[in-house]
Amino acid sequence: MAERTLSIIKPDATRRNITGKIIAKLEEAGLRVIAQKRVKWSTADAEAFYAVHKERPFFADLVSFMTSGPIVMQVLEGEDAVACNREVMGATNPADAAAGTIRAEFAESIEANSVHGSDSVENAAIEIAQCFKPEELVG
Ligand code: GDP
Numbered sequence: 001m002a003e004r005t006l007s008i009i010k011p012d013a014t015r016r017n018i019t020g021k022i023i024a025k026l027e028e029a030g031l032r033v034i035a036q037k038r039v040k041w042s043t044a045d046a047e048a049f050y051a052v053h054k055e056r057p058f059f060a061d062l063v064s065f066m067t068s069g070p071i072v073m074q075v076l077e078g079e080d081a082v083a084c085n086r087e088v089m090g091a092t093n094p095a096d097a098a099a100g101t102i103r104a105e106f107a108e109s110i111e112a113n114s115v116h117g118s119d120s121v122e123n124a125a126i127e128i129a130q131c132f133k134p135e136e137l138v139g
Contacts, residue, residue, distance in 0.1 A: 003081040004034070004137075005118045006127035011069035012112035014038070019072050022115060025102050026076060029088040034139045035075035035132050041067050049130060058111065065111055073131045077139055082124055085117040 009019050046066040090101025097104035107113035118124035
């Protein structure tokens, strides 16, 4: 079924000027970018987005990393987009990511792992609404 998911190209990737290489991987996996914007998050933005992780020991580091430079937020659309994006992203820790995945090829560390992708259809809807207005999605 055609689905939508939220993707974020993280500051480690914008810093290295590899957003195009990452988008090519997403498109090759069958995903279509139907909304995209480059922004720099404030601390409050990052804390709100990652609120589910606020009890995790790495929360402060994650917020600091995600505000360290620009990010590219995207809505991706495609068949089983949530699972498809998670597959092309690869495991959280690049050391565990399958060959050919974005994180295996580009991630610097478990934290600076180049991309975010929603982990469920329910969370995708929440995250898309946090990052985009409905009229910004152009399928
Ligand atoms: P994801 O869904 O694969 O992005 O992984 P999680 O939802 O578990 O974690 C969210 C983000 O927090 C990851 O993408 C990393 O950027 C960061 N993160 C996860 N685990 C760790 C960790 O053990 N240490 C640090 N510093 N960051 C982590």
